[in-house]
Structure formats: C-alpha cells, structure tokens
Amino acid sequence: MLGHTKSMLRGIAVAAVLLGGSVHVAVADNPIIQTLYSTDPAPYVWNNTVWLFTGHDETGAKNYDMRDWRLYSSTDMVNWRDWGVMMSLKTFSWAKADAWAGQVIERDGKFYYYVPVTKNSGGYAIGIGVSDKITGPYKDALGKQLLANGGIDPTVFIDDADGQAYMYWGHSAPYYVKLNKDMLSYSGSLTSTSLQNFIEGPWLHKRNGTWYLTYSSMGSGGNEDIKYATSTKPTGPWTSKGTIMPSQGKSFTNHAGIIDYKGGSYFFYHNGALPGGGTYSRSVCVEKFTYGTDGSIPKMTMTDAGAPQIEPLDPYTQPVEAETIAFSSGLTTAAKSDGTGIYVTSVSNGDYIKVKGVDFAAGASSVDLRVAAAASGGKIELRVGSQTGTVIATCAVDATGGAQTWKTVSCPVTGATGKQDLFFKFSGSGYNFDWWQFKKQTAAAV
Numbered sequence: 001m002l003g004h005t006k007s008m009l010r011g012i013a014v015a016a017v018l019l020g021g022s023v024h025v026a027v028a029d030n031p032i033i034q035t036l037y038s039t040d041p042a043p044y045v046w047n048n049t050v051w052l053f054t055g056h057d058e059t060g061a062k063n064y065d066m067r068d069w070r071l072y073s074s075t076d077m078v079n080w081r082d083w084g085v086m087m088s089l090k091t092f093s094w095a096k097a098d099a100w101a102g103q104v105i106e107r108d109g110k111f112y113y114y115v116p117v118t119k120n121s122g123g124y125a126i127g128i129g130v131s132d133k134i135t136g137p138y139k140d141a142l143g144k145q146l147l148a149n150g151g152i153d154p155t156v157f158i159d160d161a162d163g164q165a166y167m168y169w170g171h172s173a174p175y176y177v178k179l180n181k182d183m184l185s186y187s188g189s190l191t192s193t194s195l196q197n198f199i200e201g202p203w204l205h206k207r208n209g210t211w212y213l214t215y216s217s218m219g220s221g222g223n224e225d226i227k228y229a230t231s232t233k234p235t236g237p238w239t240s241k242g243t244i245m246p247s248q249g250k251s252f253t254n255h256a257g258i259i260d261y262k263g264g265s266y267f268f269y270h271n272g273a274l275p276g277g278g279t280y281s282r283s284v285c286v287e288k289f290t291y292g293t294d295g296s297i298p299k300m301t302m303t304d305a306g307a308p309q310i311e312p313l314d315p316y317t318q319p320v321e322a323e324t325i326a327f328s329s330g331l332t333t334a335a336k337s338d339g340t341g342i343y344v345t346s347v348s349n350g351d352y353i354k355v356k357g358v359d360f361a362a363g364a365s366s367v368d369l370r371v372a373a374a375a376s377g378g379k380i381e382l383r384v385g386s387q388t389g390t391v392i393a394t395c396a397v398d399a400t401g402g403a404q405t406w407k408t409v410s411c412p413v414t415g416a417t418g419k420q421d422l423f424f425k426f427s428g429s430g431y432n433f434d435w436w437q438f439k440k441q442t443a444a445a446v
C-alpha cells in the first residue's frame, strides 16, 4: 500500500512539474502530511507540544477504506514529526472496518482514544483505546464497545470548571453523554441535541466561558462545509454562529479540530489537495486564526501556505528525527521492526524532505546522518532555500550491512548560516534514514 502511495504521489508530482505546477507542490506547507493520505484531524495540546491524531485513507481506495489511526507532533506548527500507527482495526477484536474519526484526551496520566468502527456483527459503535503514553501503544480499554449501537465521530472534552467529561458524536443527529471519571463508562442517558444542518464530525471545545460545537454540514458547493454553534453550557441549547470554512476542494467530507497553542489559535481540517487526492484520499491541513472580540471564529478558506512557523528549528542540540517534515515528495515512513521508532524509507532519485526554518546561527561545520543501507550507491544532498538551492553538504550512503543496520555518516558542511529552509534531496535507492544532527562551527573556524 505504501509503495503504491509513493509511486502514485511521485507520478503526480512529476506531472505537476511538467505542467508547470511544481512551484505549487514545492512551496506549499498544506497539506501538512505528504507521506500518506491523512484524515479527520484531532489535535491535542499536551506537554507544550501539539499532538495531531489522524485517520488514514488507503492509497488507491475507491470508497472509504480506513484501517488505522496515526500520530504526528509539532512544536512550531510547520515541521511535523511522524509517530506512526497508534491503533488499527486489529486493536479491537470486535471491529471489522471503518477506522473513522477519533479523538484522544488525557486524564490522571492515562490517554483515552475514542474511535468509531464497524463491528464484526455490523453497525457502527464507539470503542476506547487506552495508553500510559500519548505516543502509545494503545490497547482496547474495555474489550467491548462503549456505545454498542450506532454512533460515529466521537469528540470528548473535560470541563476545567468541574472536571466533568462530555462526549458528543453522531451522524445526521448529534448526541451527547456525560462520561464518568474513569473515562470508560457514562452516567445518564444518551441525549440528542439540535444543530443546524448537522451531518457529522462534531468537535467540542470551551474558551473564555463559552462552549463551541463545530461540525460538518452540507455546503453550497456540494461538499461538506464546517459550521459552528455556541452555548453557555456544554449540553446546549446551541446557537448557530454560521460557517467557518465553506464547501471547497476535492473531498466530499471535511472535519474540524480546534486548539490554542503558544498564544495562537489553529483550525485543522482535511481536503483533497495532495496529488492524487479526493473524497477517498484526503489530507489534513491547518490554518491560524484569531477569535473576534465577541468570541466568534472568523470565516476561513483553504490555503496552500498553512500556518506560520512559531519558532525556528534548532539543528544542533539534539538529533532531529528524519521523519520531521514540513513537506516531502515521493518517500514514505515505516516503523522499525524492533518497535524503537519511525524512519524515512522508499527513497529514490529526486525525492526530497523540506524542513522549514532551520536556524544555523553563525554556521555549521558538519552534519551527522543516521542511515542504513543494504547496498552502496545512495547519496543525500543537503540544500538550503529550495530543493534546487545551494548545496551545503553531499553525503554518500554506503552499505552498512543491512537495511536495518544503522550507522552514522558524518559529512562536512559549508555555507549554512542563519535561518534557512533545509532540503534533503535523495538519489539512489534501497537505503533508510533515521535522524540528522548538525555540529556548530567553532569560534576559531568562524
């Protein structure tokens, strides 16, 4: 499947180049994940980091074909680290299909992942994954459904005022229930509420004493739009506040996720903007916004640019995972067989990774690349500015003894100073890339 993604994405990227569309593909930071088709963003701010949980459309799907849930993280809103698969349909022995929109929330040091699936016996249900770490692994918390009959797209929020947790969900009609402190059971009845033209994808959040319920609705362009409503209570009644994002783009569905992070507000959604994209091959995007003084959320349109970078990336202090990506072309990622992390793989001629806003300060003298290669012949060029920009280092990737036998290659660097977009440009194939780290020029050398 991933192999298919790769060749398909590269094929279309190449087509875009031939049609003069390469600039669009190369400079965009939206969609924010390019190594596969990602859906249903559920961002969560925890430990000063944005954790972006997503669904995943299988490449080449002719209908909704979704089998696992993924995690990405960022501290600058443009470079996103891939954490791989958090859960799959196999996590729930009672589930057979439809790994649709879920959301993670933490309580008392545990992470709860609410997801809808289709049961082996048929019909939608909501289950819960649980983990001691936000990065998983998540296991089936109940061994059965939380809601056995009906229900998709759960969204969960804990009221900061009294610690009460609420879950909304639904298709055609929105429902809510109060979750107990254990986050694994509920009290009271499943209650329906009213939202203008609600289809699906509710997202519940609270800001400055106001509750917001954002959701997918029928848009005028034939695709879903995103509307929202507010209330003084988490249980409504809800007052319609209009459209946040109009019907746009090449995907029938859209799905919202909203957070505040480091003083900014961010609206996540999905569309069909990646090469090969459409209704069954969606991609997560993000826009930055500012609430009105009355607490309103402004109308936004989908952009290629995405959110601005919050702070530059430090290339010196610690290794940066190779799967930390602002934009990429061609390549994919995979999980190490021993479960110790994710690496970049399936590289071939012309593939690249863009890392945005890397601060080289007074200058770099060398770079370490952690690679594994079954055979020699690979080469990684490091460029700044663009994928055809100035070459600051060229590193040969020789055989390391196997595709999972990791070695550190050190290469001299020249001409890397100040804040730059860094590009890793790959040639050859059959090698893997785990992390990179620059060394500063010494004062004497400067």
Ligand SMILES: *[C@@H]1O[C@H](CO)[C@@H](O)[C@H](O)[C@H]1NC(C)=O
Binding pocket: 047
């Ligand atoms: C929180 O983030 C810091 C900085 O990235 C990290 O060192 C620490 O391990 C994280 N804490 C937990 C509990 O994951």
Ligand SMILES: *[C@@H]1O[C@H](CO)[C@@H](O)[C@H](O)[C@H]1NC(C)=O
Binding pocket: 208, 209, 293, 295
């Ligand atoms: C919070 O709401 C109050 C009114 O309810 C308003 O005066 C204040 O400006 C709001 N704060 C922010 C940060 O929007």
